Amino acid sequence: MKLGLLALLLLAMGCSEPGVTDISADELLARTTGDALILDVRSAEEFASGHVPGAVNIPHTELGARLDELGNDRAKPVVVYCERGRRAGTAADVLLEGGFGNVLHLAGDMSQWRSEGRPTVAPPPVVDVAVLRDQASAIFGALPDVARSDSNAVSPEKVRLGRMLYFERCLSKNQETSCNSCHPLADFGQDGEPTSPGHRGQRGARNSPTVYNAALHVAQFWDGRAPDVEAQAKGPILNPVEMAMPNEDAVLELLRSIPGYVTEFAAAFPADADPISYNNLALAIGAFERRLLTPGRFDAFVSGQDDSLDAAELAGLQTFIETGCVSCHSGPAIGGGMFQKLGLVKPYDTDDQGRFEITGLESDRGVFKVPSLRNVAETAPYFHDGSIASLDQAVSLMAEHQLGRVLTPEQNASIRRFLSALTGDVDGSYVADPTLPESGPTTPAPDPT
Numbered sequence: 232m233k234l235g236l237l238a239l240l241l242l243a244m245g246c247s248e249p250g251v252t253d254i255s256a257d258e259l260l261a262r263t264t265g266d267a268l269i270l271d272v273r274s275a276e277e278f279a280s281g282h283v284p285g286a287v288n289i290p291h292t293e294l295g296a297r298l299d300e301l302g303n304d305r306a307k308p309v310v311v312y313c314e315r316g317r318r319a320g321t322a323a324d325v326l327l328e329g330g331f332g333n334v335l336h337l338a339g340d341m342s343q344w345r346s347e348g349r350p351t352v353a354p355p356p357v358v359d360v361a362v363l364r365d366q367a368s369a370i371f372g373a374l375p376d377v378a379r380s381d382s383n384a385v386s387p388e389k390v391r392l393g394r395m396l397y398f399e400r401c402l403s404k405n406q407e408t409s410c411n412s413c414h415p416l417a418d419f420g421q422d423g424e425p426t427s428p429g430h431r432g433q434r435g436a437r438n439s440p441t442v443y444n445a446a447l448h449v450a451q452f453w454d455g456r457a458p459d460v461e462a463q464a465k466g467p468i469l470n471p472v473e474m475a476m477p478n479e480d481a482v483l484e485l486l487r488s489i490p491g492y493v494t495e496f497a498a499a500f501p502a503d504a505d506p507i508s509y510n511n512l513a514l515a516i517g518a519f520e521r522r523l524l525t526p527g528r529f530d531a532f533v534s535g536q537d538d539s540l541d542a543a544e545l546a547g548l549q550t551f552i553e554t555g556c557v558s559c560h561s562g563p564a565i566g567g568g569m570f571q572k573l574g575l576v577k578p579y580d581t582d583d584q585g586r587f588e589i590t591g592l593e594s595d596r597g598v599f600k601v602p603s604l605r606n607v608a609e610t611a612p613y614f615h616d617g618s619i620a621s622l623d624q625a626v627s628l629m630a631e632h633q634l635g636r637v638l639t640p641e642q643n644a645s646i647r648r649f650l651s652a653l654t655g656d657v658d659g660s661y662v663a664d665p666t667l668p669e670s671g672p673t674t675p676a677p678d679p680t
């Protein structure tokens with residue numbers, strides 16, 4: 232299951248109620264960022280006898296009716312706190328249903344709060360914003376407005392055609408699958424499944440990566456077997472478990488039978504005597520993908536707007552840099568720039584040989600392309616096989632296997648605050664479903680076999 236837009240942090244460690252983390256008061260302070268709301272869901276009497284300073288009290292039975300009292304900022308982190316052994320789960324469910332996406336669900340011993348005078352939340356770590364921006368700018372650089380290519384100039388006509396082809400289900404054998412089926416542009420360019428169903432529901436062994444920002448990568452696919460998005464686009468249409476077209480000629484025959492495509496290819500490739508070719512199809516899709524970039528608040532920060540990231544996100548960026556994640560996840564896509572062994576420091580168990588299958592080099596066994604971390608909070612599940620469901624787990628495994636480090640829960644949470652700030656803006660008009668040309672009299676029928 233994909234958590235979608237919810238950054239739901241359910242940390243289960245040694246507590247009887249599933250999804251509730253049992254922590255001490257000091258840990259609560261360390262985990263709670265300056266802008267979080269602490270919601271105490273016990274009865275008014277229990278609350279009156281001692282509580283976390285600054286906490287808001289709404290008994291869990293009344294929460295549904297009184298949600299408005301929590302304000303309108305649904306992105307605000309809410310820490311649900313209750314006495315150990317009590318039900319905080321129902322309260323967290325009510326919050327999630329009410330649209331609060333950032334819920335931390337904790338239980339603890341309230342007796343620690345019977346003495347007053349403690350700070351409500353820990354002060355944010357000290358961050359020198361100017362130094363941090365210089366570091367970020369050097370490590371990541373600026374996101375361009377188009378991922379330029381010397382061999383495929385991006386023109387409006389190519390982009391228009393490429394967008395149509397991206398959404399064109401007729402490019403699959405049963406005319407049911409398009410690029411957008413596995414990489415839905417309205418959902419950050421991926422389908423939320425560990426592996427994606429293609430022709431007749433068949434699945435390959437790997438997770439569909441997002442197509443957003445992919446054109447910036449050093450190469451395409453987890454193993455880098457296609458040099459660029461143009462070369463990549465030729466693969467899925469003919470792949471028997473994806474779009475399953477029998478051969479290039481069948482694709483060209485189909486496109487030539489649709490009068491609208493005859494016109495669109497001619498407009499996109501005006502210098503070509505025979506504009507409908509498999510190569511031109513790939514150039515058009517590639518041109519469309521070269522503008523699938525998602526600038527966001529992080530880019531505003533790098534370009535000089537200090538207040539575009541909040542204190543917790545800045546601290547998270549600092550943690551991300553200091554932990555060493557940037558030795559691999561660097562450049563404008565925050566990754567995508569190199570190949571690295573999965574399990575560089577501590578072996579990682581996977582059957583997939585990665586880049587070894589392409590190069591045959593022993594040194595490439597278990598080596599994968601370092602993925603981009605832009606929009607990563609929206610693109611679960613993770614890793615080449617989609618086997619890692621949560622970002623929390625992905626971050627811990629990375630620290631352990633790539634850097635030989637064990638992160639504290641606070642460091643992990645801090646890094647995730649930064650990673651969530653990498654969610655960028657999708658240009659809705661650029662990725663809106665295009666009107667596709669009508670079939671012609673000789674257009675082949677779908678083949679469901």
Ligand code: HEC
Nearest residue numbers: 409410413427428429437438439440445451452453467473
């Ligand atoms: C049936 C699902 C499916 C369909 C349909 C599909 N893809 Fe993919 N796509 C995948 C999977 C799975 C991968 C990763 C495969 C691998 O790395 O070996 C992938 C990889 C990619 C990548 C590489 C991204 C990166 O970060 O390396 C791009 C770009 C891409 N697809 C674009 C497209 C385009 C364009 C189309 C239509 C022509 C398309 N895909 C059709 C499943 C699909």
Ligand code: HEC
Nearest residue numbers: 556559571575599600601602613614615625626629630633
């Ligand atoms: C030595 C290089 C290296 C370092 C250091 C590294 N990573 Fe990675 N990262 C990778 C590779 C390679 C993958 C792809 C894993 C796979 O193929 O399954 C990856 C995958 C990820 C993913 C999953 C992305 C997705 O879309 O599936 C996340 C999240 C991530 N890294 C975060 C981090 C964080 C946070 C750190 C620092 C604690 C870090 N990485 C350090 C190389 C590295």
